[in-house]
Amino acid sequence: MKMHKPIMFVGTCSDAGKSVLNAGFCRILKQDGFHPAPFKAQNMSLNSYATPEGYEIGRAQAVQAEACRIACHTDMNPVLLKPSGEMMSQVILNGKPVGNRSAYEYFRKDDNARLFDEAYATFSRLSGRYSPIVMEGAGSISELNLKKRDIVNMRMAARAGADVYLVGDIERGGVFGSVYGSVMLLDEEERALLKGIIINKFRGDVRLFDEGRQIIEDLTGIPVVGVVPYLNDIYIEDEDSVALETRNNIPVEDKVNVAVVKLPQMSNFTDFNALQFDKRINVYYSTELSQIEKADIVILPGSKSTIKDLLYIREKGIPALLKQMQQANKTIIGICGGYQMMGERIDDPDNIEGIVSTVEGIGLLPMTTVITNHKKTVQQQFTFLDGRGICAGYEIHMGESTMHSNVRQLVTTIDGHADGIYLSEYCWGTYMHGILDNQEVIDRLVAPYTNEPGALFSYNEFKENEYDRLAAHLRQHINIKTIYDNAGILNQ
Incomplete structure (x- = not known):
């Protein structure tokens, strides 16, 4: 199996559509003859799933594995935080609970060095079995107060050597500010990892955003590789309630x-x-x-x-x-x-x-x-x-x-x-x-x-068909060739 650079989708905010884009790109790579697998170092969700080996991961990575037509595995989501109220979360590490921690303990008292190393070890194991790895960030890439403790966004992207694509949610409004701010708040080394920007959840004729595309490219110096219309009738399981x-x-x-x-x-x-x-x-x-x-x-x-x-x-x-x-x-x-x-x-x-x-x-x-x-x-x-x-x-x-x-x-x-x-x-x-x-x-x-x-x-057959429809939708609105070329991937 030939090894390829990882491809990573990060966001300007939570619910920008990263998980769905990741699932769609997993299916595209599978259709094109590759052996992809999803990876998210840390997920926070009450929606989890059991692996065949009897361990627990976030449901989103199980969905993405399904899009790859492979069994889900804890290496795809080594750290899962399950909120339990009162600012506490159960910490699931490599599929098993390791205790409860408050948000302060988890995000402020240490830099999560052990968890970062554990997460990278699982990425390394996964990338030895599948290629390319399709990685997903969490929330916003520009949470400066959490940055040095981050194990899932740009810090992981740099360690994994991934090509990174920033997803902006235009439906929320303020997409120019959120994209420009997200890019400019990164360190120079982090900005160098960004290979493209994807504008997601566009309503209306995407040609109306041609000028907006150019403005974003001029402001950031990073190409807009796709403007993806809102998914009105394609069903992919939601990550959270x-x-x-x-x-x-x-x-x-x-x-x-x-x-x-x-x-x-x-x-x-x-x-x-x-x-x-x-x-x-x-x-x-x-x-x-x-x-x-x-x-x-x-x-x-x-x-x-x-x-x-x-x-x-x-x-x-x-x-x-x-x-x-x-x-x-x-x-x-x-x-x-x-x-x-x-x-x-x-x-x-x-x-x-x-x-x-x-x-x-x-x-x-x-x-x-x-x-x-x-x-x-x-x-x-x-x-x-x-x-x-x-x-x-x-x-x-x-x-x-x-x-x-x-x-x-x-x-x-x-x-x-x-x-x-x-x-x-x-x-x-x-x-x-x-x-x-x-x-x-x-x-x-x-x-x-x-x-x-x-x-x-058949719910399973229905989901299979929806993954194919999502892949077709993304092929129509994202420059897949540019993403492949950036990663040195030859379309097979």
Whole structure:
């Protein structure tokens, strides 16, 4: 395998579109006959994924690996920070938790020298197996107060010898100032790494920005290699739950309404992505009682801080409403942290989640949960109830749940492990993330509310097609040849 220079996308700000561009470029390289892999030294997200080896990484890098058509690996995201409230984050290093640190401890008390070396070591291992590596920065490249502690942006770019492309978000406004300021605040050595600028999320005719392109090039001395129109109809999984703000949040008529309780520390919201492509279903997110009670199905999602989120929804009066709805034969289900909430009690004897050692659960399922230091992280294949098809999902959780009566378990993995509780078709819970990516499960979930059959739909095939559509979109609006030429890549 011929080795090529890494290509890196950095941003003028958070949510500039770096993750999506990275995924698209991974697919482009794959289409062109290369063997790419994604890399982000440090990610901060509550949306994570289990690797085949049973470790944890950020969901964005799992998506990018999927675009490369390779299995995800911890070397693609060696440091993952999972915020847990009160300015604390769980630090995941090489796929396993190594403790909790405050933002001050992590970003101010030391220069993260060890983490930087660990991250570079994983990059080196990864670049020995794949080429080119498509790297991603985090947030803005010009956070001067954090610069000497940075392990993910220009410091990593310099150490890896990457060609760097700055992504500016024109939809936010002020793109000239953000691009020019980002470039000018870099050291001369860092500016030398910048090979191009990409203007992202442009609305309208891109030819209208021809003058703007020239102005940016004149100001910075760096070529604009692409002006990318806003992605109106191409679906790539979102990295974080901020994207939920733009989604529908109300019930609609003539659909099976599914309300997801919008927990403050909600994790793995991608559990509900496949539902939104089922024409029978309307998915919305809310904590308003008036909206939740209009749903046919209510889902309690995963949580990074289960006890804290349970206390939050109790203040809102949601548990009492869920009990009323369940008695009225509305469906209530829980996934991971939401599953734990549905039990009779949650104990945290070691105060892993905080100062509250025990809390009463909602009481919909006959079980109790003890929060433990051990984190289970594993991909799973399983059968759902008495189904004959093989489903896929993954577990990421801290805690063990014990059933208090002889109830039916929800799923059985191919290695014989049972998980979850099936009280009735209107009430069940599981630790299995991704369970609702399986059409068989979706059909069983909505069966009490509609006779309309589900369309033949493969979420995985759909995502594959969207990666190809994203690649075509970027090829049309980014000068791929220039990027290849800069990196010494010959199109195969």
